[in-house]
Amino acid sequence: MSASERGWGGRRRQALISVLSWPPAQRKERTGNRNAEIMAGKPKLHYTNGRGKMESIRWLLAAAGVEFEEEFIETKEDLEKLRNDGSLLFQQVPMVEIDGMKMVQTRAILSYIAAKHNLYGKDLKERAWIDMYVEGTTDLMGMIMYLPFQPAEAKEKNLALIIERATARYFPAYEKVLKDHGHDYLVGNKLSWADIHLLEAILMAEECKPDILSAFPLLQAFKGRISNIPTIKKFLQPGSQRKPPADEKFIAHVKKIFNM
Amino acid sequence: MSGKPKLHYFNGRGRMESIRWLLAAAGVEFDECFLETRDDLLKLQKSGALLFQQVPMVEIDGMKMVQTRAIGNYIAAKYNLYGKDLKERALIDMYVEAIIDLDELLMMYALQPADKKEQYLANIVDKATNRYFPVYEKVLKDQGQDFLVGNQLSRADVQLLEALLMAEEYKSDILAKFPLLQSFKARISNVPTIKKFLQPGSQRKPPLQEKDLPKVMKIFNLGH
Numbered sequence: 001m002s003a004s005e006r007g008w009g010g011r012r013r014q015a016l017i018s019v020l021s022w023p024p025a026q027r028k029e030r031t032g033n034r035n036a037e038i039m040a041g042k043p044k045l046h047y048t049n050g051r052g053k054m055e056s057i058r059w060l061l062a063a064a065g066v067e068f069e070e071e072f073i074e075t076k077e078d079l080e081k082l083r084n085d086g087s088l089l090f091q092q093v094p095m096v097e098i099d100g101m102k103m104v105q106t107r108a109i110l111s112y113i114a115a116k117h118n119l120y121g122k123d124l125k126e127r128a129w130i131d132m133y134v135e136g137t138t139d140l141m142g143m144i145m146y147l148p149f150q151p152a153e154a155k156e157k158n159l160a161l162i163i164e165r166a167t168a169r170y171f172p173a174y175e176k177v178l179k180d181h182g183h184d185y186l187v188g189n190k191l192s193w194a195d196i197h198l199l200e201a202i203l204m205a206e207e208c209k210p211d212i213l214s215a216f217p218l219l220q221a222f223k224g225r226i227s228n229i230p231t232i233k234k235f236l237q238p239g240s241q242r243k244p245p246a247d248e249k250f251i252a253h254v255k256k257i258f259n260m
Numbered sequence: 261m262s263g264k265p266k267l268h269y270f271n272g273r274g275r276m277e278s279i280r281w282l283l284a285a286a287g288v289e290f291d292e293c294f295l296e297t298r299d300d301l302l303k304l305q306k307s308g309a310l311l312f313q314q315v316p317m318v319e320i321d322g323m324k325m326v327q328t329r330a331i332g333n334y335i336a337a338k339y340n341l342y343g344k345d346l347k348e349r350a351l352i353d354m355y356v357e358a359i360i361d362l363d364e365l366l367m368m369y370a371l372q373p374a375d376k377k378e379q380y381l382a383n384i385v386d387k388a389t390n391r392y393f394p395v396y397e398k399v400l401k402d403q404g405q406d407f408l409v410g411n412q413l414s415r416a417d418v419q420l421l422e423a424l425l426m427a428e429e430y431k432s433d434i435l436a437k438f439p440l441l442q443s444f445k446a447r448i449s450n451v452p453t454i455k456k457f458l459q460p461g462s463q464r465k466p467p468l469q470e471k472d473l474p475k476v477m478k479i480f481n482l483g484h
Contacts, residue, residue: 089354089358089395090358090361090391090392090395091391099347101347101350103350103354104354105353105354105357105358106357107329107353107357108350108353108354108356108357111349111350111353112346112349112350112353115346115349116346124334124337124338125321125323127333127334127337128323128325128330128333128334131327131329131330131333131334132311132325132326132327132330134330135326135327135328135329135330136311136312136327139312169312169313170312173311173312
């Protein structure tokens with residue numbers, strides 16, 4: 001009997017494949033609950049309807065080909081409700097319901113997804129490099145993310161600092177990594193979380209200054225290459241769950257919800 | 261192999277302290293190279309040793325590792341302080357990330373202008389006692405075990421102890437309402453490697469003194 005004849009098409013098969021990639025101890029725990037896992041469904045993201053700290057998580061899930069649902073926090077009351085329900089371990093979002101957990105803390109969530117979907121390297125050392133690279137892009141994207149929340153008179157100065165850091169600190173480091181090993185991907189000659197995160201950072205930086213990659217030919221090629229990966233290409237198309245940059249109106253809305 | 265890990269930072273806690281704690285708890289001896297002046301940092305930057313021109317930097321296993329979290333992750337995984345599977349790791353990560361948030365709050369106190377310090381301290385105490393400590397107290401209560409995750413010592417325990425002790429430096433009775441955290445503190449402090457680290461003469465660094473702040477700010481070009 002073929003796999004599909006045995007009823008192993010589509011989601012059941014995908015769920016099994018994903019389970020088989022886990023370490024044995026966890027696999028044993030999960031296969032016993034195969035049907036529960038399938039019924040438990042897609043990860044569910046709790047955040048505002050904007051990029052913020054959740055965007056990197058959306059990118060990673062999308063790149064891994066994982067469908068996910070989103071529940072948007074529209075008002076202060078929505079946030080209070082989540083807090084009062086006991087759903088938020090430290091009273092904060094992002095929160096992602098995944099594999100029976102209510103995960104919080106952006107990096108914890110990202111690490112879990114990366115490891116689960118084989119985007120975290122093959123051993124400890126590859127993981128170390130991925131972590132280092134991701135921390136760099138996190139710092140850069142953090143600066144860009146907080147720009148709209150800075151006082152108006154500091155905006156110009158902060159934007160200049162972002163561009164300086166991007167072109168003098170971060171991009172040269174990644175350009176050199178690609179130059180030194182001549183591979184398509186940052187680590188281990190294979191797509192990892194570091195590549196996905198760097199692409200996200202590049203696109204965000206280009207929104208600040210469209211020609212920001214002009215001195216970095218390898219990053220330009222990298223950008224083209226990673227953007228063409230089917231799952232990522234799909235995420236970059238209109239209609240995906242990728243969020244646009246925040247406008248003035250949305251910033252005001254977010255400030256209200258989070259009491260900023 | 262390639263010898264002991266070598267830590268590059270200034271002679272104080274800052275972002276390197278949690279790495280010192282982890283290495284010490286794992287029973288790993290390490291050397292330290294202290295940045296004394298801005299020139300020391302510039303020299304290190306020019307040598308190409310710092311991936312993003314920043315410290316902490318730790319020479320370990322043939323790598324010049326940077327980024328505090330990356331270094332912490334590597335040490336924890338290498339020395340079996342990171343749980344036994346993905347889900348334990350996820351819990352450890354969640355607990356540690358929140359502790360890092362609290363540490364950040366504590367660390368930034370020294371940089372507050374004098375007239376903002378009192379209010380800032382009140383905020384620290386509020387977050388510690390209303391947001392963070394109740395979570396760990398509840399974890400310990402719900403599980404009734406000695407450690408936060410998987411019934412064995414992990415990075416989460418080490419970093420929580422570090423945070424508890426630091427918080428007590430700001431308010432000595434900050435654990436008054438948290439009996440399980442108090443016994444946790446005593447218990448983890450008694451783990452032999454940690455007990456050794458807590459004794460005078462270890463590589464544990466004292467809190468930053470006001471008089472040393474200008475020197476640190478000069479090295480890192482802060483406040484310019």
